Amino acid sequence: MPLEQLPPPPTRQQSNSVLGVPARSSAMSAGHRRTINMSLPGNEQHTNPEHAHLLANKWLGANKLAELVRLQGLVYKKGKFSAIEEEQLRAAIEKYQSEKGLTEVQILETIFSKTDKSKDTAFWSELTSAVPLRPIIAVYHHVRRSYHPMKQQGPWKSYEDDALKQAVADLGQQWEKVSYRVGRMASDCRDRYRNHIVNSDIRITGHWSAEEEEKLTRIVTDMTIKQGKDIDNDVFWGKVSELMGGTRGRQQCRIKWTDALSKTVKNEGRKPRWSPQDAFILVHKVDSLNVRDDTEIDWKLIPDQDWNLWSAHTLQRRWLTLKKGVKGYEDMTHQEIMDILRIKKADLPPPPTSVTRKKKERKVTSAAAVTDSPETRMGSDTAAVIGSSTGPGTTAGVGVGVQPDDSTDSES
DNA sequence: AACGCAGGTAAGGGTAATATTCATTG
DNA sequence: TCAATGAATATTACCCTTACCTGCGT
Numbered sequence: 137m138p139l140e141q142l143p144p145p146p147t148r149q150q151s152n153s154v155l156g157v158p159a160r161s162s163a164m165s166a167g168h169r170r171t172i173n174m175s176l177p178g179n180e181q182h183t184n185p186e187h188a189h190l191l192a193n194k195w196l197g198a199n200k201l202a203e204l205v206r207l208q209g210l211v212y213k214k215g216k217f218s219a220i221e222e223e224q225l226r227a228a229i230e231k232y233q234s235e236k237g238l239t240e241v242q243i244l245e246t247i248f249s250k251t252d253k254s255k256d257t258a259f260w261s262e263l264t265s266a267v268p269l270r271p272i273i274a275v276y277h278h279v280r281r282s283y284h285p286m287k288q289q290g291p292w293k294s295y296e297d298d299a300l301k302q303a304v305a306d307l308g309q310q311w312e313k314v315s316y317r318v319g320r321m322a323s324d325c326r327d328r329y330r331n332h333i334v335n336s337d338i339r340i341t342g343h344w345s346a347e348e349e350e351k352l353t354r355i356v357t358d359m360t361i362k363q364g365k366d367i368d369n370d371v372f373w374g375k376v377s378e379l380m381g382g383t384r385g386r387q388q389c390r391i392k393w394t395d396a397l398s399k400t401v402k403n404e405g406r407k408p409r410w411s412p413q414d415a416f417i418l419v420h421k422v423d424s425l426n427v428r429d430d431t432e433i434d435w436k437l438i439p440d441q442d443w444n445l446w447s448a449h450t451l452q453r454r455w456l457t458l459k460k461g462v463k464g465y466e467d468m469t470h471q472e473i474m475d476i477l478r479i480k481k482a483d484l485p486p487p488p489t490s491v492t493r494k495k496k497e498r499k500v501t502s503a504a505a506v507t508d509s510p511e512t513r514m515g516s517d518t519a520a521v522i523g524s525s526t527g528p529g530t531t532a533g534v535g536v537g538v539q540p541d542d543s544t545d546s547e548s
Numbered sequence: 549a550a551c552g553c554a555g556g557t558a559a560g561g562g563t564a565a566t567a568t569t570c571a572t573t574g
Numbered sequence: 575t576c577a578a579t580g581a582a583t584a585t586t587a588c589c590c591t592t593a594c595c596t597g598c599g600t
Binding site: 197198199214215216217273274277278281282287288289290291292321323324327328331332341342343344385387388391392395396410450454457 | 580581582583584585586587588589590591592593
Binding site for chain 2: 194195216250273276309310311312322323326330343371372373374386387390435448449452453456
């Protein structure tokens with residue numbers, strides 16, 4: 137998509153996508169300003185220069201990467217780009233721009249050029265070197281999205297939906313062409329279409345009925361447990377939505393499952409409730425990660441064998457509320473917030489005395505002891521791929537004892 | 549002619565931010 | 575009883591990875 141062909145920026149409301157203003161993501165500039173201390177040590181570095189070169193120069197696909205991981209112990213990073221990485225990329229782009237004496241328009245042309253090999257193939261390699269553990273393809277996709285002139289336009293208007301419907305009717309699912317007509321990024325058109333346009337006539341919103349919940353539970357367990365698959369990782373949500381008759385979309389199904397139904401299933405049919413113990417455990421787990429910034433946390437790594445009721449998603453939100461409970465958190469570093477929370481949550485609250493509660497009593501997980509003992513949980517076979525978080529060896533290593541505290545469970 | 553590779557588009561899979569509703573507590 | 579607070583639930587824009595394809599150089 138040559139730049140000059142891009143449709144003009146939308147005329148609506150805000151102007152955060154003015155061409156030539158590559159912009160920090162609005163998520164960052166709005167709400168929470170993050171303090172990033174770039175002088176902190178601990179930037180991931182490759183111990184193997186050969187691997188670093190591979191990642192930054194070869195366009196390795198998934199298979200090839202997996203093979204290198206297996207055969208050569210390649211280490212690379214997946215998952216969301218942290219605020220620190222974004223800053224590193226921004227700086228690298230700026231550096232490239234000033235070294236080559238490029239204008240804003242020219243740098244965008246470089247980013248969006250189509251097979252313009254005469255320009256500079258080294259561009260992407262240079263950027264990738266700024267984020268050492270990332271494969272070049274990941275950097276390529278990330279930068280192209282985050283510098284796209286049509287990025288982040290907020291909620292869809294009904295006329296945009298209409299335009300989208302019409303465009304898909306005319307062109308089929310050729311998202312680049314559709315994008316040009318609608319004025320939204322191709323991927324956003326695709327998302328809007330699959331998540332909201334398809335089956336919009338039969339889509340249900342609002343609270344789930346017991347029948348729906350049962351049906352979803354059945355579909356998910358049929359698809360996973362009954363096939364010997366992993367209930368947390370082997371669910372195809374597009375398929376699930378389809379099996380629900382299209383009345384619930386894939387996102388609805390997924391969120392409903394991971395945030396609500398799955399923990400009930402894991403808790404032997406009873407709904408667990410977030411407790412002060414859980415908050416305590418969470419704080420100490422996050423603390424033990426020793427990350428520079430909470431955007432570096434891979435929430436999937438937080439749960440362990442004895443403390444696994446809460447989805448990564450839930451934990452992340454719980455963390456946010458804990459963080460917001462710290463006065464002035466907006467202007468504090470992760471370390472400063474951590475220092476306060478560590479003190480605030482220094483003592484393990486007493487286990488819930490279940491007599492006082494009604495029937496909903498947590499089971500299974502409560503903390504008996506929490507120790508900060510960083511351990512290397514990643515087995516050698518999985519160590520190769522680092523989730524979007526910790527440096528090697530700093531996995532959440534809090535030992536949380538299981539205490540079946542339910543002796544007084546007053547189910548009635 | 550066959551092959552490997554860069555790199556573009558689409559499909560598959562997932563999360564973040566926020567609003568609303570519901571429960572608990574002082 | 576009521577208001578404040580925190581937890582649960584729902585919504586949807588936005589993001590990352592993988593699959594698949596094409597054109598090109600060797």
